[in-house]
Amino acid sequence: AQSVTQLGSHVSVSEGALVLLRCNYSSSVPPYLFWYVQYPNQGLQLLLKYTTGATLVKGINGFEAEFKKSETSFHLTKPSAHMSDAAEYFCAVSDKAGGSYIPTFGRGTSLIVHP
Amino acid sequence: GAVVSQHPSRVICKSGTSVKIECRSLDFQATTMFWYRQFPKQSLMLMATSNEGSKATYEQGVEKDKFLINHASLTLSTLTVTSAHPEDSSFYICSARQPGLAGYEQFFGPGTRLTVL
Numbered sequence: 001a002q003s004v005t006q007l008g009s010h011v012s013v014s015e016g017a018l019v020l021l022r023c024n025y026s027s028s029v030p031p032y033l034f035w036y037v038q039y040p041n042q043g044l045q046l047l048l049k050y051t052t053g054a055t056l057v058k059g060i061n062g063f064e065a066e067f068k069k070s071e072t073s074f075h076l077t078k079p080s081a082h083m084s085d086a087a088e089y090f091c092a093v094s095d096k097a098g099g100s101y102i103p104t105f106g107r108g109t110s111l112i113v114h115p
Numbered sequence: 116g117a118v119v120s121q122h123p124s125r126v127i128c129k130s131g132t133s134v135k136i137e138c139r140s141l142d143f144q145a146t147t148m149f150w151y152r153q154f155p156k157q158s159l160m161l162m163a164t165s166n167e168g169s170k171a172t173y174e175q176g177v178e179k180d181k182f183l184i185n186h187a188s189l190t191l192s193t194l195t196v197t198s199a200h201p202e203d204s205s206f207y208i209c210s211a212r213q214p215g216l217a218g219y220e221q222f223f224g225p226g227t228r229l230t231v232l
Contacts, residue, residue, distance in 0.1 A: 032219065043119075043208050043223035044159075090158060094219060101219035102149070107158045 002027045002093050006106035014114045019078040021109045023065075023091035026072060033074040034092040034103065035065055044090060050074065061085070086113045117143045117213045121224035128199055129232055136194045136227045138209030144189035145211035149221065150182070153206040165192040199231045 007022040025031060032051050036044040048059025055067040065076045074091060088110050094103035118141040128134050138148055146167050151159040163184050164172045171184035181203075183195040192211075196203050206228050210221040 034220070036223075041206075041226065041228065043121075043225045044210075045223070046220065049220060102161065102164065103221065105158045108156075110156075 002031065002095055002104045004091050004093050004104055004106035006089075006091050006109050008109055009107065010110045010112060012112040012114065013081045015083055016080050019063075019076070019081045019085065019111065021076040021089050021091075021111065023074045023076065023106060024072055025074060025091070025093040027093055027095045029095045031093045031095045032101070032103075033065075033067060034094075035059065035063070035074070035076050036090045036092065036105075037061075038088040038090065038108075040087075047076070047089075081111075081113045083113050083115065086111055117141075117211070117222040119209065119211050119222045119224040121207075121209055121227050123227060124225060125228045125230075127230045127232065130200050131198055134196045134199055134229060136196075136207055136209075136229075138192045138194070138211070138224050140190045140211045140213075140222070143211075143213045145192075146189060146214060148186060148192040148209055148211045150184060150192075150194050151208045151210065153208060153226075155206075159208060162194075196229065199229070201231045204229055204231045 003026045005024045034049045035047040038044050047063050048057045050057050050067045058064045063078045088108050090108050091106040092103040094101045120139045122137045148165040150162045162177045165184045165186040167186045173179045186192040208226045210223045
């Protein structure tokens with residue numbers, strides 16, 4: 001069974017500082033990995049995804065994530081935080097076990113950006 | 116990217132009434148749609164998988180007679196909360212899969228805030 005652990009329910013950074021949101025997963029087969037962002041009272045928007053190939057994935061809004069199989073991690077980073085990055089971030093994993101590819105979501109990390 | 120809409124965005128109803136939420140894929144055909152429920156400050160909980168032309172598959176613990184799902188066309192799925200009670204108040208989000216897309220990515224609707232008085 002697949003699962004996702006997001007370390008830290010809240011991450012607080014200053015504007016311009018590095019953003020690091022942690023995600024570890026477990027999967028019995030090679031996974032697909034996703035990061036989504038959710039703004040208040042809105043649905044989820046895909047930031048980036050890893051399927052195959054290059055392990056460093058670049059997404060929208062300057063975010064990127066690196067798939068590290070040996071560490072079963074898919075941490076999300078951004079070099080310089082902006083006030084508009086304040087939101088809820090969800091990591092998700094899906095795999096073909098069972099053939100459904102239905103993703104499992106982490107509990108989410110709330111990113112707080114201070115001026 | 117693909118666009119998924121939901122209607123209504125917000126609904127307030129009295130206890131005992133039924134509420135229908137629509138989920139539409141606007142620029143692609145979705146054979147599979149998903150319904151999620153999200154409590155405040157929590158993650159998404161998958162309620163059911165909706166397949167066009169067949170019965171929905173419900174997750175364990177989700178009452179299928181309470182949450183009726185109909186996927187009548189390749190672009191529309193509906194969730195009806197029957198005899199709603201205050202504990203059904205939540206944020207409901209649908210998503211749809213675009214066939215053939217790498218990674219089986221899902222596209223999410225903007226969500227529907229249901230408040231049952």
